[in-house]
Amino acid sequence: MSTIQALHPVWQALIAGLFTWFCTLLGSATVFFTKRMDESFLSLMQGFAAGVMMAASFWSLLNPALEYAAIGDSPLPVWLPVTIGFLLGGAFLRLLDIVVPHIHYAGDHGDTNLKKTSLSRTMMLFLAVTIHNIPEGLALGVAFAAASLGLNQATFAGALSLLWV
Numbered sequence: 001m002s003t004i005q006a007l008h009p010v011w012q013a014l015i016a017g018l019f020t021w022f023c024t025l026l027g028s029a030t031v032f033f034t035k036r037m038d039e040s041f042l043s044l045m046q047g048f049a050a051g052v053m054m055a056a057s058f059w060s061l062l063n064p065a066l067e068y069a070a071i072g073d074s075p076l077p078v079w080l081p082v083t084i085g086f087l088l089g090g091a092f093l094r095l096l097d098i099v100v101p102h103i104h105y106a107g108d109h110g111d112t113n114l115k116k117t118s119l120s121r122t123m124m125l126f127l128a129v130t131i132h133n134i135p136e137g138l139a140l141g142v143a144f145a146a147a148s149l150g151l152n153q154a155t156f157a158g159a160l161s162l163l164w165v
Helices: 009-033 039-071 079-099 121-146 151-163
Strands: none
Touching: 039 079, 079 121
């Protein structure tokens, strides 16, 4: 681990991006081990993914945010800025979910009517993935900025790392 920490932040971002790409590859490769995709398997996998994402959200984002908020000398309660940011982030993604035409596998999200849009299914899938990548890019950019990189370098490093995913 110390070898990676000694590298330039751009190389660290590249390694992190390749690692996340590999993890995505492993997760998506589960389809090769199933004979058919039924509702119970889909529910199990979605539940597992939700659990992983919730744990990652708390341990990698919310808990550090609470720790950073406790460092300052703000008269506000420690939890208030974190809660406001959390709610704004959720509202932002929900707004994008409503405004940007995209599709979900289950079709139970009030998805875009395929007969009333000029976008292809491929483009709508691309938009769905893009919506879900916005918080990841934000988390990476903030992490690189917190690592004493300048804002331009942090933005570049975060963008570069996501090119590989």
